[in-house]
Structures are given as structure tokens and as C-alpha cells.
Amino acid sequence: MKRLFRNCVYQGKNMFRDFGFSFWSLIYPLIMAVFFYTAFNGMLDRELEIINVGIESGNPILYVLEEIDFINIHEITDDEIIEKLDNGEIDGYIDEDLNLAVKESGINQTIIKEIIGQIKQMKKLNRPIEKYDFSIDYILDRNQKANPVIIIFYSLIAMVSTYGIFSGIEIVKLIQANMSNLGARINVTPLKKHEFLLAGIVVALILNLFANGILLIFIKYALRLNLFTEIKYSTILILMGNLFGIALGIFIGVSNKKNEGVKNAMAVAITLFLSFISGMIGPDVKIMIDEHAPILSRINPISIITNNLYRINLLGSTKSAREGILILSLYCIALIFTSYIFLRRKNYDSI
Numbered sequence: 001m002k003r004l005f006r007n008c009v010y011q012g013k014n015m016f017r018d019f020g021f022s023f024w025s026l027i028y029p030l031i032m033a034v035f036f037y038t039a040f041n042g043m044l045d046r047e048l049e050i051i052n053v054g055i056e057s058g059n060p061i062l063y064v065l066e067e068i069d070f071i072n073i074h075e076i077t078d079d080e081i082i083e084k085l086d087n088g089e090i091d092g093y094i095d096e097d098l099n100l101a102v103k104e105s106g107i108n109q110t111i112i113k114e115i116i117g118q119i120k121q122m123k124k125l126n127r128p129i130e131k132y133d134f135s136i137d138y139i140l141d142r143n144q145k146a147n148p149v150i151i152i153f154y155s156l157i158a159m160v161s162t163y164g165i166f167s168g169i170e171i172v173k174l175i176q177a178n179m180s181n182l183g184a185r186i187n188v189t190p191l192k193k194h195e196f197l198l199a200g201i202v203v204a205l206i207l208n209l210f211a212n213g214i215l216l217i218f219i220k221y222a223l224r225l226n227l228f229t230e231i232k233y234s235t236i237l238i239l240m241g242n243l244f245g246i247a248l249g250i251f252i253g254v255s256n257k258k259n260e261g262v263k264n265a266m267a268v269a270i271t272l273f274l275s276f277i278s279g280m281i282g283p284d285v286k287i288m289i290d291e292h293a294p295i296l297s298r299i300n301p302i303s304i305i306t307n308n309l310y311r312i313n314l315l316g317s318t319k320s321a322r323e324g325i326l327i328l329s330l331y332c333i334a335l336i337f338t339s340y341i342f343l344r345r346k347n348y349d350s351i
Helices: 002-017 019-044 062-066 078-087 106-123 137-140 150-161 162-173 181-186 195-223 233-256 260-276 284-294 294-299 299-314 319-345
Strands: 053-054 071-075 090-096
Touching: 002 019, 002 162, 002 195, 019 195, 019 299, 053 062, 053 106, 071 090, 078 090, 090 106, 106 260, 150 195, 150 233, 150 260, 150 299, 162 233, 162 260, 162 299, 195 233, 195 319, 233 260, 233 299, 233 319, 260 299, 284 294, 284 299, 294 299, 299 319
Parallel strands: 053 071, 053 090
Antiparallel strands: none
């Protein structure tokens, strides 16, 4: 235990002095947050749109939808469904079996889907639907819910949570004889690599969670954006994002013989690409990916974090959070195990 603590203290000092950590984990996220806020501030202030829902006369949930302020009901026949969806007169159509038909993906369609999910859940629980106040979940913080641009901030948080990738690269640099003088000394001592690796993971996790906390405090109090209403799952997702980033950084560090600059460039390229397809550059990219290649959203770790942060905090839905946490956990286990195999097999002709 003493040895682990000593390794943690040493690696903590080393990482905190590293310019890469200071810039990418502490400074860069704040710059990006200010940039997004400045660029999209006007769009964030839009009022909540009325959602147009098509429904057949006599549908048993008609009286429920009539009580929701932001729902505008269109009673239509089966022959009119396709025409009104194509013309954009309705955002979605709900049949008697609570199936939803839509023309495109978007915030309005997502909210309709979540309302249907709540109604189905109420029926299974045998609770009276009329007692449920749907406006609590969907109108609270209405300006933010109405705007898909808010996804960009969740994507930014997701991306920053994976910035442990730079710490991961630094960890393995310290135990590779061809990357640092310290690595050369460690490889001729009885110090066990897995102990040094474990200490590095602990330190990287603590420091990156600290950096994440600074960003979240800055967004809440400086930019005055309240993005989190559900703390439990949000914290777990951010934590798993940090573990994934560290594991990926370790894998990049041990899987090739490039210098540190090249490895850091690889880390930046990977995180930016994953963030791009998760919607950080613009919500239209995310919508296009969801429509044409939905599998990318299911396997992209940053998309997993982004989507779940959005759903649990703005839509009040946690149904996909456990699946996302499981996928991220599997990624971490696979990356760390593979990295350890690489480290065990590394030999040097001379040190």
C-alpha cells in the first residue's frame, strides 16, 4: 500500500507539471465552452416549439395528450398520415397501439417517443395516467430542451471526459525504456509494472475528474447553463468516460513505437473524430448519423455519453444508461487487458 501511495504521489506531480495535461485537460475545454456559448448563445434562447401530433379520433390516449400544453393535436385518418408527415404538418403519428410513425429524427420526435414510453410505463404499473404531470419532465428548463444545440455542450463534456487519454499516454511513457530515462531505470529494477500502471490509472482518474469538475462549474456558474438534473447516472457516465480515455491512452502508448508527439496527435485526432460524429460540431451531423448509420451512435463511446447525458437530464429517461455504462466498461476492460499484454511482451536489446 505504501509503494502504491508513493507511486501515486510521484506520478501526480509529474502529470500536473506536464504541459499537455495542463492545456488539453484544463485550458482547452474552457476555451471550447466559451467558443460554443458565444457562437450559439442566440440559438439557446429560443422558446419551446409546439409539437404537432397526429392521432386518430377515438384513440384512448387522446384525453391525455390534450392536457399537455406543448402538444398540438391533429385528428386525422389513416389516409392522411403519410401526406401530413411529408408536408411537415405533424411531427409524428401515434396509433391505437401506441406505435409512433415519423418522417425524420429530431428533438420533437424524441419527446413524443418519451411521452409514449411514460404512458406505457404508467399502464404497466396500473397507475392512472391522468395523475401524471408530463409537463414536469418536458417543460422544465424549456429553453434548453427546445434546442438541439444543447447537444453540443453534452458532446463537449463527453469529449473532455475522455481526455484522460493524454494521461494514459504519459503513464506508459514512464515505464517504457525507449521513451524515458525513468522507464530505462524502472526496467532494471524489481518494481512491478502492473503496480506502477495501477498507480498511474488512479492518479490520472483523480486529476481528470478534477479537470472535469472545473469545466462543469465554469459552465454552470460562468455561462449559467444548468445541464444536469440527474446526478447519479451523469456522474457514472462521466467517470466511465474518464476510465475509457485513460485506457485508450495506455493502449495508444504501448501499441506502437512512435514518439510522444505522434501519440498525442493520434489521441487528438481520435477524440475529435469521435466527438464530431457525436454532434459536437453541429446537431445536423448527429441527426444524419442517427438516420443513416445508427450503429455508429451505439458503439461510439463519446456518442454513448452524449446521448445518455441528454436523455437522462433533459428527457428524464434512464432506460439506455445501463446499456451505455456496460459498453463503456467492456471497452475499458478490453483496452487495459490488451495493453498489459503488450507491456509484458516488451523486451529491449539494451537499456
